[in-house]
Amino acid sequence: MAGNSFGHLFRVTTWGESHGPEIGCVVDGVPPRIPLDEADIQHWMDRRRPGQSRFTTQRGEPDRVRIVSGRFEGRTTGAPLAMIVENVDRRPKDYDDIARTYRPGHADFTYDAKYGVRDWRGGGRSSARETAMRVAAGAVARKVLGDGVAIRGAVVQIGPHAVERDGWDWNEVENNPFRCPDKAMAERWGAFLDGVRKRGSSAGAVIEVRASGAPVGLGSPVYGKLDADLAAAMMSINAVKGVEVGEGFALAAEPGETAADEMAMGEDGPRFLSNRAGGVLGGISTGQDVIVRFVVKPTSSILHERRTVDRDGNETAIRVKGRHDPCVGIRAAPVGEAMMACVLADHLLRHRAQCG
């Protein structure tokens, strides 16, 4: 019920603002006796960390995570795991000019309208800074899932430029600053985003996240469907405006004859001959790859002047300076992976509870 928690049995609660002293999370329900080190978390934090290329924000945050409870002698204890990250590069003064003016595309107006008060320092609670703790929680979720489950994310479209499926190479994802699985497209994106940056503009993106090795049977019909929870998980990420599973929206135009995945017998039992469903049928995992895509809108903070209003009801215009990602979608890939991990870990525990 609480708005700042996610999941049921593997339950993540995050707190903290973009320019507050610290951000943190509590992960409750973690199974005991799982070996866990700060380094296990840090590995994933570093993949999301800002400032790793000229295509992401230059805010200098080391994102050092501290585990302050729930671990004893190197293993989880079953008690809530609390993690804290210090906000090092705080510059609240940078935001003085937006203290009273609503930035288009941001949550400034809606937070003010809802709460009548707003921490305007870098967006406060509505900032994507919060997603750092999702990645921390996701790192724990991966531990719960174990080595048999691999969760990987890739950026598959930036602006109007989508990757070719034929050129897909997972190894490329860590080789370019875009998490692009298509080497040729990565180069094209570089040129495209340099142009975007120089124009003071921004670009949207589509991210694909795949989980391999997830067991069959995860998901709880009819409202706790695996894909329903994945949809909520991805849509809750900042700037996300759409989510699809498997072939997604393309299935509208697909004829019935080819839309459903046929089955045959494999060496280990029933297997599917295709995966248009994205690994989920009736809300339950099929044992195939679980495949989700989501769209991230262009970063709203751009150098172009846009019309807006202020708190006092005056019409005005704004041009948002500061340190922003020209394509926030790039850093959303590790966040999408983390949310996938959290959803799967939660459903793993839920499945174990009901079905043993």
Added chain:
Amino acid sequence: MAGNSFGHLFRVTTWGESHGPEIGCVVDGVPPRIPLDEADIQHWMDRRRPGQSRFTTQRGEPDRVRIVSGRFEGRTTGAPLAMIVENVDRRPKDYDDIARTYRPGHADFTYDAKYGVRDWRGGGRSSARETAMRVAAGAVARKVLGDGVAIRGAVVQIGPHAVERDGWDWNEVENNPFRCPDKAMAERWGAFLDGVRKRGSSAGAVIEVRASGAPVGLGSPVYGKLDADLAAAMMSINAVKGVEVGEGFALAAEPGETAADEMAMGEDGPRFLSNRAGGVLGGISTGQDVIVRFVVKPTSSILHERRTVDRDGNETAIRVKGRHDPCVGIRAAPVGEAMMACVLADHLLRHRAQCG
């Protein structure tokens, strides 16, 4: 946590199988003293009811809803509202041949894999019959929202044929069997679907649901975002494989200069100059129309033979007879409306709780 419940403060729990004696729901958290009649519910039930044209299943279900608790002297009491619908046209025998064979695209395999048991009569719990109770709950949600909030759904694409936005006329939606807002396209769909039906095939669809009049401030960052809950709500509907808000996936290719909605002052305060965001910013409603679209895959039950396996691990083929919707998306529109109503009602109560 329970898989068969939806919402937090306006909480819906459904039960029942496609060919069981009855289906029903319990709606908890309903504010007291709301006038409520069976007829209020029935109006919306009838819009989803099967057998209304040759394009939907011919199962003969009157879908008469009985309110059996939570109402006294014509008004809600604050106690849980229980509603029951009898399954009249039960024909479990029709399904004997699928008792042991997994229909491609259906939940047969995953239910069996998860639970080790499966009510195969018409899909049992995984059948879209369950959505009748969503519509009943949605009718109550509309009462909670009041007359100021109008929720309307339309089918905007069937197969590869999408409506033109210019030809949009809400009045047309009730004038054709497709809930199509575009008169010319409705005719085209008729011809298209006749062909689909004759071929024993099926078609997918995209549905758009709009809520007008929803107040600003609904939605609870960061995991209880209005659009996160809408995404889960729509994705939980049978056969749905994707959800988008506002411009959705199209925002990937939109430049930053035009992606964010600008603001100006209107007569009643700040207003937006466009609605690409679909009425949600930072997970909180803006006061504009809340706009959601979702895709429904083609009906999996088709007359074409498809490869599959049975419970005993034999490869086989199946051709699904019975009474099916050639385009299940048509009847999904009222269900999408109902889910929108439930999400908004829940968030209305949640907002009132926290912000008074």
Added chain:
Amino acid sequence: MAGNSFGHLFRVTTWGESHGPEIGCVVDGVPPRIPLDEADIQHWMDRRRPGQSRFTTQRGEPDRVRIVSGRFEGRTTGAPLAMIVENVDRRPKDYDDIARTYRPGHADFTYDAKYGVRDWRGGGRSSARETAMRVAAGAVARKVLGDGVAIRGAVVQIGPHAVERDGWDWNEVENNPFRCPDKAMAERWGAFLDGVRKRGSSAGAVIEVRASGAPVGLGSPVYGKLDADLAAAMMSINAVKGVEVGEGFALAAEPGETAADEMAMGEDGPRFLSNRAGGVLGGISTGQDVIVRFVVKPTSSILHERRTVDRDGNETAIRVKGRHDPCVGIRAAPVGEAMMACVLADHLLRHRAQCG
């Protein structure tokens, strides 16, 4: 969150009013493949059923339970289990005189104050009739727990007369109309309650519920403690005003030297030398008997005239006729057993989720 649901993974939602057409419940989260018959439920329903002696209400309710979903071919399916009981002996007219007058000790005033409306027919939702569905849900919970767990309840005090621990004989409980484990005391209670009944008065009671065979490890610190959930479960039963675990309130006066249960090694591992803690330490079951007691206040509906007010703010007096239990505590024993079963089943699933 919803007020009419109980439990998390084994989740019970009840609905219905005392003189409405039906009462029912939905039990979600039930593990699949458990053999389940109406007779399994009915056995426990009959133990709570009214009219079994002159010491309980004479309302003639057969309490026939129908399972309408979640079961297929004699086994649970993992889908929500819905059960319905018809209210046969409805006499709403009996309650005309309390339609506008608040009965002391009842929820009439508070329901009206909270909701501004009230189903006054026999107390509506606030009636102990609701507990019938707790017993139905508890019967399912017993199936989840399996034969290794035995849950038994006994009345240990009626009015000022408490049983002697030395005379305790579980076999006696089913031999007298009071569920009294002490044969001599049962006779004394008979005489005492005849007097109470003749005076038009009523008596309170204390019930003890014991679960034997519950595994060690159930309970989830620090807010999901087994005893915290048991306390809520018992306190939620109509007319209950206190709950204690193990030695309970007597521990205030116990010296530290004897208050804690010592341990030694038994044949199967560590064992406790006493059970003052009632089978719970730190909120987690020890493997010993889980022991809970709760007090039921005297039935508020008595034939004596009491001062009160009506809805219009007039002072008045009332004498409550109708068919009431002179000691509602007697019928609370099976309800307490049911709540114990539900709590243990929920925690069994929760424990399995986190700890495998």
Added chain:
Amino acid sequence: MAGNSFGHLFRVTTWGESHGPEIGCVVDGVPPRIPLDEADIQHWMDRRRPGQSRFTTQRGEPDRVRIVSGRFEGRTTGAPLAMIVENVDRRPKDYDDIARTYRPGHADFTYDAKYGVRDWRGGGRSSARETAMRVAAGAVARKVLGDGVAIRGAVVQIGPHAVERDGWDWNEVENNPFRCPDKAMAERWGAFLDGVRKRGSSAGAVIEVRASGAPVGLGSPVYGKLDADLAAAMMSINAVKGVEVGEGFALAAEPGETAADEMAMGEDGPRFLSNRAGGVLGGISTGQDVIVRFVVKPTSSILHERRTVDRDGNETAIRVKGRHDPCVGIRAAPVGEAMMACVLADHLLRHRAQCG
């Protein structure tokens, strides 16, 4: 669902171990724009703080609370309120001898049995140190309730010595080290506890908590009853073994004629002529004082040797040194107040949600 959270709309999640670096909590759902300072919290923290007399543990903890999120410019923002307290006086070495031995009356055995791992430093998560964060959350809850609601706790029994109701003076509670409302009894307790301490023993206690000014209508039948939630809240406090509301267990022996509180008209509407029910009828507050009592068992850590076993299955004996409260009940009074505040705040928001 998560075991370390409490409440639904006013939702408290705590984390941290007795001898970890920090303990903390997240309070989600706090209404916005409430003025809030560290000093507001500290005032209540100081009342629970250890080492304030020779009758409580001598551990030197300043319990300085830091608010690290959810507040901006001195007011709550609606974002989650995170609070952190540093553990200053950590002495994990003191506990080396209990690393492998189960202390009778403690959670050592059950944590080990459940989780297979245990932070044995001062009890880890099972330590009453956790209650510091309950008091912090309770301080916020008081702010939500406003000045109209006064919540006060008193110790009413220590060992076998109970206060006289006639001698009750709330002003005395802050004048003696026992939170005793009866001056004469406070002196007697001093002598009694000196003896207990010298004998190396410990004593139990009963605490009474009263909330005055709580509005009528709080509580959500039938499982979300105000008293059911209070029972869970109090029972979740360390060492509590029983809870009662109003007259509680004494109602078993009360005749029906006097058990129910009569009503008459007062200046502001209906009023009750007594308060045996403890301010709750049918699970809903009556507008009278809400009265709860709970029993705290004698501190389990005593200097006397007790029989026990170790992790390796050897029988042994233990004598627990360290810095312990001879009567942990004394410090439980502020914790009980805090839990009362949290329950009322949660129900205030829940009531506002459903009933406006």
